[in-house]
Amino acid sequence: MSTTVENTVPSTPSSAPEGSTGSTGPEPTAPAERIAELRAEIDACDAAIIAAVQRRLEVSREIGQLRRAAGGTRLSLAREQAVLATFSAALGPADGTTLGMMLLRRGRGAL
Secondary structure, eight states: OOOOOOOOOOOSSSSSOTTTTOOOSSOOOEEEEHHHHHHHHHHHHHEEEEEEEHHHHHHHHHHHHHHHTTTSSOOOHHHHHEEEEEHHHHHHHHHHHHHHHHHHHHHHHHO
């Protein structure tokens, strides 16, 4: 009967740099590349915001025309207060109110 002895020396990665975890995942994105990616995302958000504002203004103007054609006023103060409350709740009282007022003013025109 013969006996075999197995080699029990633990293997160590010889090509991994000192302090490396041995991970073979993708390299992290360089800060400049990530900034460029994020700026592109901001540009896309800005384009979507502009398109949404333009559509909102069209809808608001049509509502004003319909209200006047039906013999009413072109604006509803209760509705404007509701819009301002929504923007204020979502974005804070100062910025929300400012943005809401800008949208209302652009949609209905000067008083």
